[in-house]
Amino acid sequence: MNPQLTNPRADEIDAILKRLPFAQTLGMRCEVLGDEMTAILPFQEKLIGNVAIRALHGGAIASFLELTAMLQVFLVSDMPRPPKPINLTIDYLRQGHAKDLYARAYVLKMGRRMASVRAEAWQENRAEPVTALMAHFLVATE
Amino acid sequence: MNDKPKKQYDIAAIMNENINVMRDVVPWANETRFRVTKVEKGHVLGVQPWEAHLVGDPETGVIHGGVITTFLDNLCGMACSAAMTEMRFVATIDLRIDYMRPADKGRDIIGEAECYHLTRTVCFTRAWAYHETRDKLIATAAGTFAINKARFGGPRPKPEASQP
Numbered sequence: 001m002n003p004q005l006t007n008p009r010a011d012e013i014d015a016i017l018k019r020l021p022f023a024q025t026l027g028m029r030c031e032v033l034g035d036e037m038t039a040i041l042p043f044q045e046k047l048i049g050n051v052a053i054r055a056l057h058g059g060a061i062a063s064f065l066e067l068t069a070m071l072q073v074f075l076v077s078d079m080p081r082p083p084k085p086i087n088l089t090i091d092y093l094r095q096g097h098a099k100d101l102y103a104r105a106y107v108l109k110m111g112r113r114m115a116s117v118r119a120e121a122w123q124e125n126r127a128e129p130v131t132a133l134m135a136h137f138l139v140a141t142e
Numbered sequence: 143m144n145d146k147p148k149k150q151y152d153i154a155a156i157m158n159e160n161i162n163v164m165r166d167v168v169p170w171a172n173e174t175r176f177r178v179t180k181v182e183k184g185h186v187l188g189v190q191p192w193e194a195h196l197v198g199d200p201e202t203g204v205i206h207g208g209v210i211t212t213f214l215d216n217l218c219g220m221a222c223s224a225a226m227t228e229m230r231f232v233a234t235i236d237l238r239i240d241y242m243r244p245a246d247k248g249r250d251i252i253g254e255a256e257c258y259h260l261t262r263t264v265c266f267t268r269a270w271a272y273h274e275t276r277d278k279l280i281a282t283a284a285g286t287f288a289i290n291k292a293r294f295g296g297p298r299p300k301p302e303a304s305q306p
Contacts, residue, residue: 046173
């Protein structure tokens, strides 16, 4: 295997997801290629927020994006454990349909104390994001 | 005032009477297990219990931030509906969450949301999450919501003419 293509942190991402009860409740998983990670939230009935229009719950999408952003910071850092969130802003751009949801996060700045991260979630079309998130995480390890 | 007779509803009172129904029609709210405890005009209170399947840090047993986001998002949306005089659904435009401190393991989280301003198309809300009092906050939220024009399922039913 080409060592440049494998990221030792990738296996850790998988282990974290398995250890996290809330990530299991959501049912999300991640695919990692080098420093690039795609998070996948397979559709489940319990993720629905509005039964009349069968839309995903904003809170479920926000939770998924927050976890994606957190894991992306972990992936590109050497932190011993995932970072803690300070705050986040979520923009609900389009309705989330009763289908699988995908997300990617970008670390805009990795500081000594904080990381600024942007994440986007989409369904069929990457260019038409369903939800965007901007978050800050505490990365200082004292 | 009477040139456009339109029936006014006390939506907050209707919501208060159907407090448990509101959660049952939201599967994700059922999954995160929060309860709405009180609805007043533009103001909603709820409780988010600690549950093992919501833990976001297995070492400390602290509930995941996403659970608080879900909780406050839902309460804010309900505070919008509860501020109106006709039944309208709202959709979150944006929501900001600030995490002040982690919630304690095993303890209920109290949530409080208010809709402090309302226009024809947009609601402005804020919310708080805490264990005991608002002096010691776990998280705060600020959200804006779009008011949906039409109700789904065909044309809006005419309110009964019961006004004198």
